[in-house]
Amino acid sequence: MYSASDLRKGLKIQIDGAPYVITEFEFSKPGKGQALYRCKMRNMISGNQFTNTYRSNDKFEKAALEERKMQYLYNQGDEYHFMDNETYEQLFITAEQLGDNTKLMVDNMEVQVLLFDDKPIDVSLPIFVNLVVTQADPWAKGDTSGTDTKPVTVETGYELQVPPFVEEGDKIQIDTRTGQYVTRVKE
Amino acid sequence: MLSLKELQLRAALFQAIRKFFCQNQFLEVDTPIRQPVIIPESNIQPVASGEAFLQTSPELCMKRLLVAGCRRIFQICQCFRKEEMGRHHLEEFTMLEWYRSGADYHNLMRDCEELLSYIFQQLAQNIAGDVGFQSNSLILNDSFSLEKPWRRITVAEAFSAWSPRSLGDALSADLFDEILVEHIEPKLGFAGPVFLIDYPISMASLARPKEGSTDYAERFELYINGIEIANGFSELTNTLEQRLRFETEIAVISEKSGDNREMPEKFLSDLGRMHDAAGIALGIDRLFMLISGKTCIYDAVSFSPDDM
Numbered sequence: 001m002y003s004a005s006d007l008r009k010g011l012k013i014q015i016d017g018a019p020y021v022i023t024e025f026e027f028s029k030p031g032k033g034q035a036l037y038r039c040k041m042r043n044m045i046s047g048n049q050f051t052n053t054y055r056s057n058d059k060f061e062k063a064a065l066e067e068r069k070m071q072y073l074y075n076q077g078d079e080y081h082f083m084d085n086e087t088y089e090q091l092f093i094t095a096e097q098l099g100d101n102t103k104l105m106v107d108n109m110e111v112q113v114l115l116f117d118d119k120p121i122d123v124s125l126p127i128f129v130n131l132v133v134t135q136a137d138p139w140a141k142g143d144t145s146g147t148d149t150k151p152v153t154v155e156t157g158y159e160l161q162v163p164p165f166v167e168e169g170d171k172i173q174i175d176t177r178t179g180q181y182v183t184r185v186k187e
Numbered sequence: 188m189l190s191l192k193e194l195q196l197r198a199a200l201f202q203a204i205r206k207f208f209c210q211n212q213f214l215e216v217d218t219p220i221r222q223p224v225i226i227p228e229s230n231i232q233p234v235a236s237g238e239a240f241l242q243t244s245p246e247l248c249m250k251r252l253l254v255a256g257c258r259r260i261f262q263i264c265q266c267f268r269k270e271e272m273g274r275h276h277l278e279e280f281t282m283l284e285w286y287r288s289g290a291d292y293h294n295l296m297r298d299c300e301e302l303l304s305y306i307f308q309q310l311a312q313n314i315a316g317d318v319g320f321q322s323n324s325l326i327l328n329d330s331f332s333l334e335k336p337w338r339r340i341t342v343a344e345a346f347s348a349w350s351p352r353s354l355g356d357a358l359s360a361d362l363f364d365e366i367l368v369e370h371i372e373p374k375l376g377f378a379g380p381v382f383l384i385d386y387p388i389s390m391a392s393l394a395r396p397k398e399g400s401t402d403y404a405e406r407f408e409l410y411i412n413g414i415e416i417a418n419g420f421s422e423l424t425n426t427l428e429q430r431l432r433f434e435t436e437i438a439v440i441s442e443k444s445g446d447n448r449e450m451p452e453k454f455l456s457d458l459g460r461m462h463d464a465a466g467i468a469l470g471i472d473r474l475f476m477l478i479s480g481k482t483c484i485y486d487a488v489s490f491s492p493d494d495m
Contacts (some may be wrong), residue, residue, distance in 0.1 A: 005270050026273060
C-alpha cells in the first residue's frame with residue numbers, strides 16, 4: 001500500500017481494479033489547513049484522465065503491474081506478436097495499443113512489455129534504436145539554401161528530419177522518446 | 188542551486204528586510220531552533236531532534252519575549268515541517284516573523300504594505316541592473332501593482348464569490364481546505380497583493396476572536412499570484428481559551444498519529460501576562476521565488492533537497 005505522502009508524478013496505483021499512472025501532481029497546504037495531494041491520473045488501459053484530491057490519511061493500492069523482457073517477432077495485420085525469450089511464451093498486442101511504437105519496431109527487437117493482471121497493456125522500446133535509411137535525397141554539396149535538415153524514410157516506413165549528410169543505406173540512431181535523429185551509426 | 192546573481196539578489200532581500208525593520212524600531216531577536224515543547228498543531232508535523240523538536244515556527248518564544256518587555260521584534264530563521272514538499276513547500280524553509288505589542292491585525296496588514304513596497308523599491312536596482320536577468324520577476328511585472336491600500340476580502344465574501352458551496356456548508360462538510368485551494372486561492376493576488384481576512388473561529392489557531400463575533404477570528408493570509416505569502420493575526424491572550432484549543436489539538440494529534448504531545452505550560456503561564464499584540468509569519472523563500480521569477484520554491488533557495 002502507498003500512503004498519500006508517497007504520491008508523485010509517475011507513480012502507478014490501482015483504483016477500482018484499474019491501473020492508473022499519475023501524470024501531474026501538486027502538493028498543497030493552505031495556511032494552518034491540512035495537506036492536500038492533487039493528482040491528475042491516466043487510466044493505463046483506457047487512456048481516460050481524471051483529477052482527484054487526496055488527504056494525508058488516504059491509502060492506495062499498488063497497481064498489479066509486471067514488466068517482462070520480450071522479443072518482437074512479426075505482425076499479422078493489426079496483431080503484433082511478441083515472445084518471452086526465457087519461457088518462449090507468446091502473446092500479441094494490437095496496433096492501437098502500441099500507437100506510435102509501431103513506427104520504430106523491427107523484427108527481433110527486444111522490448112519491455114508491461115502487463116496488468118497478466119494482460120499486456122503497453123510496450124517500451126529501447127531508448128535508442130538503429131534503423132536503416134531506405135530513402136533519402138542526395139546531399140548537394142555546397143547547398144547554401146539555409147536548411148540544415150532534410151527528410152528521410154527508414155526501414156519501418158517512419159519519416160524524420162536528419163542532417164543533410166545522411167544517405168540512403170546509412171544506419172542511424174533514433175531516440176524513441178522523441179522520435180528524433182541522434183547520430184549516424186558506423187558498422 | 189542558486190547562481191551568484193541570484194545569491195546576491197537573495198542577500199539584498201535579507202538586507203532590505205533588516206533595514207526596514209530597524210528603521211521602524213523593531214528589535215532583531217534570535218530564539219532556539221531546537222525546542223523541548225512546541226505548539227500542538229494537528230496539521231503540522233514536526234521534525235524530531237533527539238528528545239526535542241526542530242521549531243515549526245518561532246511563535247512561542249517570540250511571544251514570551253513580548254511578555255518579557257519587548258514592544259516590537261522580528262526574526263529571520265529556519266523552520267521545519269515534515270513531509271511538506273511541493274512547488275511551494277520545503278521541509279526546511281526560511282521564515283520572517285514579526286510582532287507588535289499594542290497592535291492588532293490591521294496594523295500588520297499595513298506593515299505588509301509598507302514592507303513589500305520597501306523591498307520592491309530596494310531590489311528594483313538589482314533586478315533592472317541585469318538585462319535579461321530574472322525577466323519573470325514580479326518586480327518587473329507591469330500588470331502587478333503594489334498601490335495601497337491592498338484589497339481586503341473576508342473568507343465569507345470569498346466563498347460567496349467563488350465557492351460552489353457556502354462557507355457554512357463547506358465547514359460542515361469538512362471541505363474548507365479543498366475549496367480554498369481549488370476555487371479561491373487561484374483568484375487571489377494577481378493584479379496586486381490581496382489579504383484574505385477573518386477566518387472561521389475553528390481555524391483561529393492562536394488568533395483572538397473578532398470583536399463582537401463568536402464565528403470569526405482576527406486572522407488573515409496575504410496572497411500574491413495565488414500563493415499564500417504570510418499569515419498574521421491579533422494574538423489570543425485568553426489563557427483559558429488557548430489551553431482549550433491546545434487540548435483539542437493534542438487530542439487530535441494523539442488520535443491521528445498516536446504521538447503524545449506536551450502542553451506548552453511555560454508559554455501559557457507567560458500568556459496570562461501578555462498585553463494585546465499581533466504577530467505574523469512570512470515565507471521568505473516564497474517571496475524570493477516571486478521576486479526572482481521562479482515558479483518552484485526549489486529554485487529559490489541556495490540548496491534545494493535535490494541539491495543535497
